[in-house]
Amino acid sequence: MLGRLAGVAGLALLLLAAALSARVPGVDLPFGGLTKLWRTHHLLGAGSLLLLLIHPLLLAFAASAWGQGLAFDTLFPPLADRATWAGWLALLLMMTFLAPSFAFFGAPNYERWKRVHALAGPAVILALIHTFLFSRTMPGPTDTIIWSLFALLGVGAVGWRLVFSRRIGRLPYTITRVDAVADGIAELSLRPEKTHLAYSAGNFVYLTPLDPGLAAGHREEHPYTLSSSPLEPELRIAIKALGDASRAIQTIPVGTPVTVEGPYGRFFPTDARVTTPELWVAGGVGITPFLARMRHLRALGERGDIHLVYGVQDESRTVYGEELRQLAAEIPGCALTFHYYFQEGPVTAAFLATACPDLARRDVYICGPLALNQLIRDHVRKAGVSADRIHSEEFELL
Template sequence: MQNKILARSGWYIIIILSLAPSAFWFLELPISARFSGASEATQSLGQIAGLTGMAMFSLMIILSARLKIFEKVFAGINEAYVAHHFFGGLTFCLLLFHPLLLAYQYLQISSRAAALFLLPSAYWPQNFGIIALLITTVTLVITFYIKLKYQIWKFTHKFMGLAFIFAFFHVFLIGSNVGSNQLLRTYLFILGMVAIAAFLYRAMFGNYFIRRIPYVVEGVDALPDKIFEVKLVPLGQEMKFVPGQFVFVKFYSNALTREAHPFSMSSANGNQLKFGIKESGDYTSNIGKLKVGDKAEIEGPFGAFSFRNHSNRKQAWIAGGVGVTPFMSMLRSLNGEDSGFMIDFYYCVKDEAGFAFRAEIEEIVKKNKNLRVIFWTTDTMGFINSKVIKNKTPDINNRDVLICGSDIMMSELKKQFLKQGINKNQIHTEEFKLY
């Protein structure tokens, strides 16, 4: 079982490492001198924003490298990317306020002086900072407000590495506290170099350094609800995984663009890997056109979404649509070792035609006396909710709850369960916020 303290430590590590530069900065002068007046206070706050923002920016670049160690200090790589999204937004705010707060002292002279401070000039160390902020702003605007094809969207994020390099030069050439404080300078230099190495490792030289396992397509089965189960076999050694985990798959096929996407395994451990993939979006709309013999590369496995990662053997599983995929991996993996588990599985789809795996699940139920399955159709029964589940599973508050489905479904059920009194540590969702 995972060490829960270690698995949640990543958030605290980011906070501590981000605040460390400001702590070194505070050691230089007394606080009274830093905040003796409005001009001194805004300048100090601007410096704190810049130092904290730069350290956090470094950590966000490092997090994007998708290293295995992040699985241990977060509750799976999914949680690492949730942290990446949260702290990434905070980083941008800090770096945005950094020049605005510093401009206050120039505003006391004149608005023109403040404007000149914020605009490009002949002083290139300052220009590097402006360029870094401009690239970051444009990239984030594209991310949040413009819908692009995945491969284009992913390419734009390489510019964040470029923005970081400009920011790095800005920090070390601008002639600020970083230049006079050796401890601060050394800390930010090491953190920055690790970030640059992480960026080069993942974004530039990933094809050379990242281990990917070669597989080949053995078959593609069309299932209800526009779901295809893609079957792969290894060209060499097979990959081992925990039921419920996912991998990044890059197919080499004329039907698909060559980019890695995350997919949960629907198979148990074994020579053959299976993925339940729904036909939707630019990429997966052509998934059914894969052919036997098409090559694939697998990176992983990742994730901590598995019934075996929780000590509580009384569980409720809730799947929405293609969110059944990781649960199929778990169901197909049930064996004698899992006889102590008591599982209520809610399989929710729009209508009867949407049950992609119903027949197989019914066969699995016959072999597992402690497994109970509730097939739920929203067309005739309405959306699944915590009250319905409480009625059918009276001891739900004493169970661990695993949910995989649409973002709206997972968010709503989580809110309802929390309101119902279930401890948040008992609720586990599979969220692909990985890009």
């Protein structure tokens, strides 16, 4: 019974994980944004793998009460037993496509990881064949109905991702400007060719450049935060050269067609007005969601109660330094402090307390490298900010 329950629960978790992979804009909001939704997806996947590994072991253990031969036959029946072998194949594929997601195997190459992850499709189908051939736990067609509904959810989500989202979810845009805003960072401006994306400051999109001449990244979708105000007629995206695709895009020609899918994420809880006192901490290119919000506040003529601490390596590497100073001067109730890592070292609790003495009464928003995120979390927690008032956006999905 436990063996069968492990199988049922494992497949249910696998299909729910598949359903979450649909990436339909807006569905990520109840999860607190797409990066947090992916975390739930990972947990469901890992839980499913664990249960499905236990499933055959428990069945064989139960059969061993009647002798080791039966235990062996339960695990490895004759080849004609398609149901069992479909199950084994599904499990094998699952171990293959999930293995690179575990930190144990080191940091994966994203594109290779994505290709291996595509084995999830056949694994799910084989697991469903296994279950449909074996289902006999509940009376009448109940098993079939329940699994069909789950299957519809999982397979429908994957179908949406691979077919429909490419046709109707991606909006066509054209690159109208490429500005080098700092060494290794380019800001792209994108003109809508059909509908303009509706989004909030702090949202991100998946950008797919369509230029076979690119050294890397042609037809590859990558997530980037929108740095423009939602009121602007064009989208703006600031891209730091971190790997092959983001490096190649630095010199993408004006006039290149791209597609944009989204919006995703829920960094800021409200659309426009700042209603609570806030401390914003940005590191490097992590300034983009804050820049979008400041551009939006200024365009609306809104005020804020904001203190932005912007950490960069040194003054020469400050992105948007002049514009940020100007925005802070023009938005009433907005203060700005720079932190230079090469001169001052990591941000200390004392630095934060001096820059923003009333930080304990503020909600905290952090966007930057993981190390900065963790450091600031520790400082503000110790200063008395509760965990539910600390919000962060990570630029990493794996």
